[in-house]
Amino acid sequence: MDKLPERIRIKDIARLAEVSVGTVDRVLHGRPGVSKSSKGRVEEILKELNYHPNVYASALASNKKYLLAYILPEHKEGSYWCDIEKGIKSGSEAFNDFHLSISPIYYDPYTPTTFDTCIQEVLALNPDGVVISPTLPEKTFSLVGELNKAEIPFVFVDSNIAELNPLAFFGQNSVQSGYFAGSMLMLLAQQANQVVIFRHIHNGKNRLMNQQQNREKGFREYMSKYHPHCQILEVDVDVKLNSQEVEALLNTFFSEHPDIKCGLTLNSQVGVFGEYIEKHNLNNFHLLGYDLLERNIKCLKNGSVRFLIAQQPVMQGYNCIDSLCRYLIFKKEVKQFNYMPIDLLTADNVDFYQEVREQ
Amino acid sequence: MDKLPERIRIKDIARLAEVSVGTVDRVLHGRPGVSKSSKGRVEEILKELNYHPNVYASALASNKKYLLAYILPEHKEGSYWCDIEKGIKSGSEAFNDFHLSISPIYYDPYTPTTFDTCIQEVLALNPDGVVISPTLPEKTFSLVGELNKAEIPFVFVDSNIAELNPLAFFGQNSVQSGYFAGSMLMLLAQQANQVVIFRHIHNGKNRLMNQQQNREKGFREYMSKYHPHCQILEVDVDVKLNSQEVEALLNTFFSEHPDIKCGLTLNSQVGVFGEYIEKHNLNNFHLLGYDLLERNIKCLKNGSVRFLIAQQPVMQGYNCIDSLCRYLIFKKEVKQFNYMPIDLLTADNVDFYQEVREQ
Numbered sequence: 001m002d003k004l005p006e007r008i009r010i011k012d013i014a015r016l017a018e019v020s021v022g023t024v025d026r027v028l029h030g031r032p033g034v035s036k037s038s039k040g041r042v043e044e045i046l047k048e049l050n051y052h053p054n055v056y057a058s059a060l061a062s063n064k065k066y067l068l069a070y071i072l073p074e075h076k077e078g079s080y081w082c083d084i085e086k087g088i089k090s091g092s093e094a095f096n097d098f099h100l101s102i103s104p105i106y107y108d109p110y111t112p113t114t115f116d117t118c119i120q121e122v123l124a125l126n127p128d129g130v131v132i133s134p135t136l137p138e139k140t141f142s143l144v145g146e147l148n149k150a151e152i153p154f155v156f157v158d159s160n161i162a163e164l165n166p167l168a169f170f171g172q173n174s175v176q177s178g179y180f181a182g183s184m185l186m187l188l189a190q191q192a193n194q195v196v197i198f199r200h201i202h203n204g205k206n207r208l209m210n211q212q213q214n215r216e217k218g219f220r221e222y223m224s225k226y227h228p229h230c231q232i233l234e235v236d237v238d239v240k241l242n243s244q245e246v247e248a249l250l251n252t253f254f255s256e257h258p259d260i261k262c263g264l265t266l267n268s269q270v271g272v273f274g275e276y277i278e279k280h281n282l283n284n285f286h287l288l289g290y291d292l293l294e295r296n297i298k299c300l301k302n303g304s305v306r307f308l309i310a311q312q313p314v315m316q317g318y319n320c321i322d323s324l325c326r327y328l329i330f331k332k333e334v335k336q337f338n339y340m341p342i343d344l345l346t347a348d349n350v351d352f353y354q355e356v357r358e359q
Numbered sequence: 360m361d362k363l364p365e366r367i368r369i370k371d372i373a374r375l376a377e378v379s380v381g382t383v384d385r386v387l388h389g390r391p392g393v394s395k396s397s398k399g400r401v402e403e404i405l406k407e408l409n410y411h412p413n414v415y416a417s418a419l420a421s422n423k424k425y426l427l428a429y430i431l432p433e434h435k436e437g438s439y440w441c442d443i444e445k446g447i448k449s450g451s452e453a454f455n456d457f458h459l460s461i462s463p464i465y466y467d468p469y470t471p472t473t474f475d476t477c478i479q480e481v482l483a484l485n486p487d488g489v490v491i492s493p494t495l496p497e498k499t500f501s502l503v504g505e506l507n508k509a510e511i512p513f514v515f516v517d518s519n520i521a522e523l524n525p526l527a528f529f530g531q532n533s534v535q536s537g538y539f540a541g542s543m544l545m546l547l548a549q550q551a552n553q554v555v556i557f558r559h560i561h562n563g564k565n566r567l568m569n570q571q572q573n574r575e576k577g578f579r580e581y582m583s584k585y586h587p588h589c590q591i592l593e594v595d596v597d598v599k600l601n602s603q604e605v606e607a608l609l610n611t612f613f614s615e616h617p618d619i620k621c622g623l624t625l626n627s628q629v630g631v632f633g634e635y636i637e638k639h640n641l642n643n644f645h646l647l648g649y650d651l652l653e654r655n656i657k658c659l660k661n662g663s664v665r666f667l668i669a670q671q672p673v674m675q676g677y678n679c680i681d682s683l684c685r686y687l688i689f690k691k692e693v694k695q696f697n698y699m700p701i702d703l704l705t706a707d708n709v710d711f712y713q714e715v716r717e718q
Contacts, residue, residue: 097416172711173711176708177708179707180707184705187546187547188546190549339711340711341702341708341712342711343700343708344708346542346543348538348539348542349700349702349703351535352532352698352700
């Protein structure tokens with residue numbers, strides 16, 4: 001092979017592959033209009049030279065604009081979904097130079113029909129890609145059917161429906177996370193013969209099924225393996241109850257079970273129970289929950305919640321945008337299933353959790 | 360203010376600030392040759408417009424080449440430093456399009472004089488920036504004196520010497536990490552009245568001082584606060600001992616302390632002790648250590664090590680390069696002190712730890 005200059009140029013590749021510069025350019029950017037044999041020769045040379053096109057330069061030169069949409073449950077300030085959204089926004093800022101814009105779409109998780117409007121909205125937008133939280137599986141099936149027809153790639157955040165074959169998924173392995181929750185709770189509780197799951201339900205259903213139910217599955221798996229004789233109690237708290245009603249419910253529970261020493265929530269609502277524990281001075285009660293909401297962190301620091309399990313929501317959101325951009329703008333490969341770490345936080349390490357992730 | 364086009368151009372800024380396009384360009388890229396008043400006017404307009412230069416385009420257009428050096432202890436395959444180096448390499452690959460190259464320099468941590476050669480090497484290279492693991496504080500002081508003279512920016516990885524004022528530091532808060540280690544170990548050990556610290560020393564000194572000593576300080580702080588009557592034993596293992604000699608040392612220790620139920624290492628060498636525990640079927644001994652070396656993970660999975668504390672070495676290395684590039688290439692601000700999370704790993708969550716960090 002001829003001696004090559006230090007920095008390989010497209011014209012060098014064209015010369016070696018005996019094709020025009022335009023042909024090399026078409027192969028590099030995946031555009032049509034190249035014969036199979038020319039394409040093969042160019043690809044061979046690229047491989048031989050270990051040539052990587054300057055993706056930034058290509059993307060900047062293209063001047064194409066990209067619109068991404070994201071579909072999340074409606075949420076209040078300070079909720080788990082705020083952090084997911086924060087990551088999405090921070091991801092879109094990171095790719096700002098590549099003419100990227102994002103458009104939010106929200107649904108009411110307790111009124112599934114509102115998701116139908118989301119489907120209409122996203123189709124009207126006709127974005128280049130979509131981030132979806134598939135908390136309502138049936139509705140997500142309908143949406144994905146439409147996206148597939150329109151050839152719009154999508155990624156799942158927080159929970160997964162693998163059979164819908166998303167471009168990527170970012171979230172925790174819920175079953176394993178519940179299993180881990182069991183192991184850590186029982187380390188606190190040691191010889192406990194009773195443990196309580198505080199659940200949030202809606203109209204009698206364990207509505208946010210993907211996460212809460214899968215985590216409970218993992219938790220029960222751990223318990224039946226290592227603590228088969230420990231009784232698992234359940235307290236179902238309807239999301240519509242006001243704080244007095246929740247308090248009355250917990251008063252009844254704790255008066256009926258005066259000896260219970262440990263419990264957990266399998267969602268981000270542990271603060272509700274932590275505050276009850278603190279108010280009633282149940283100092284020997286060990287409580288574990290999920291997610292670093294401010295309310296939960298406060299309980300962690302005052303000792304009413306002993307452990308929080310976190311799952312990098314900001315990173316989840318950021319990575320969703322990152323994976324769509326890698327695919328759409330930089331034509332790079334994207335890893336499909338990406339499990340977040342199962343992070344254990346106590347009063348002693350929680351302050352260092354957020355430092356890295358929110359850069 | 361005049362109506363502005365959707366995409367703000369340098370000539371728009373020049374018009375509004377009543378200066379030349381060249382002046383705006385100089386201000387944007389921090390080059391000299393601009394009067395104070397022009398600079399002020401341009402900066403005011405930039406702020407008003409919330410203008411962010413397209414940093415990728417600027418950097419690509421400049422064609423400047425960057426050389427970074429990194430100075431690490433010599434290390435074997437599978438050691439903690441491999442992961443730091445992996446992150447450094449991955450960081451430099453990420454910035455490959457910006458004409459970045461890196462040059463490694465190693466010293467023998469047990470022969471401090473070898474660090475003097477590193478100083479000569481790095482000065483001969485005259486790099487644009489340096490990553491340094493300051494495990495040898497006095498030597499690092501000399502190096503930094505030279506770098507400051509040559510106006511070469513540097514970042515610290517793994518441990519910090521804040522008074523040397525690095526551009527950035529990435530690593531764990533060692534004291535808090537040891538405190539956390541104490542809290543988790545005592546959760547396993549519960550009512551233990553004895554705990555042992557297995558230490559690695561060199562020639563009678565606790566050589567890797569920054570980390571091991573600071574972690575021990577935090578550990579002792581926790582113990583004196585919550586378990587003041589628990590006796591803290593020490594076993595010093597010289598790094599020069601072979602495996603038979605280590606085994607003999609541990610045989611002696613365990614025969615003299617048949618009732619001891621828990622211990623920890625404050626560095627990455629916990630695998631040595633985990634393997635001893637496994638070999639001798641000390642099933643009731645609770646061991647905690649640091650860092651996800653393969654050997655350690657094996658012990659975690661077979662139960663001879665119960666907890667590992669991790670500190671994102673790959674991310675540490677990556678972020679060192681990232682911060683130097685942000686500063687040198689993109690002229691962005693860099694956060695100075697960046698504490699890594701204090702991550703707790705057990706057999707049940709360790710498999711999800713690496714997924715995210717090594718993308």
